Amino acid sequence: xxxxxxxxxxxxxxxxxxxxxxxxxxxxxxxxxxxxxxxxxxxxxxxxxxxxxxxxxxxxxxxxxxxxxxxxxxxxxxxxxxxxxxxxxxxxxxxxxxxxxxxxxxxxxxxxxxxx
Numbered sequence: 001x002x003x004x005x006x007x008x009x010x011x012x013x014x015x016x017x018x019x020x021x022x023x024x025x026x027x028x029x030x031x032x033x034x035x036x037x038x039x040x041x042x043x044x045x046x047x048x049x050x051x052x053x054x055x056x057x058x059x060x061x062x063x064x065x066x067x068x069x070x071x072x073x074x075x076x077x078x079x080x081x082x083x084x085x086x087x088x089x090x091x092x093x094x095x096x097x098x099x100x101x102x103x104x105x106x107x108x109x110x111x112x113x114x115x116x
Contacts, residue, residue, distance in 0.1 A: 002059040003031050006073045007050050010034030014106045025077035053103055067099040 006022075009015045023032055035050045045055065045063075056069035064072050067086065074083040086095035 003029065004059055004072065004076065005031040005033055005057045006069065007033050007035050007038075007044070007055045007057075009051055009106075010036050012106055014102075022073060022077065025079065026073075030073060030076040066103070067096055070099065 006019075008019050010019075019032060022030075026032075035047060038044065038047065038050075044050065044057070049055075053066045054069045054073075056064045056072050058064065058072070071083045071086055074080055085091055
């Protein structure tokens with residue numbers, strides 16, 4: 001049985017915190033891969049692309065990114081129905097904005113970590 005695979009930035013403290021919360025509830029229903037542990041492979045996007053935002057490859061081979069990937073990942077937990085609301089038309093506007101805001105914060109944090 002194939003599973004969805006979530007690719008995350010293991011060097012990012014914000015990302016690691018989110019993944020730690022997520023994996024407490026997935027019960028091995030989701031494969032979680034640290035991008036920094038990947039070998040070059042033509043079956044996944046390049047490292048720079050993967051680091052730009054959250055990526056999830058579904059069991060069927062479809063690639064999801066950003067908020068859509070995050071919502072799909074949380075569907076592997078008992079809280080999936082709550083996360084589904086983030087995709088409702090009016091709420092999606094705000095949830096998308098919040099994800100993009102978090103992504104900018106994460107990118108700024110990553111730049112600061114690289115400088116130090």
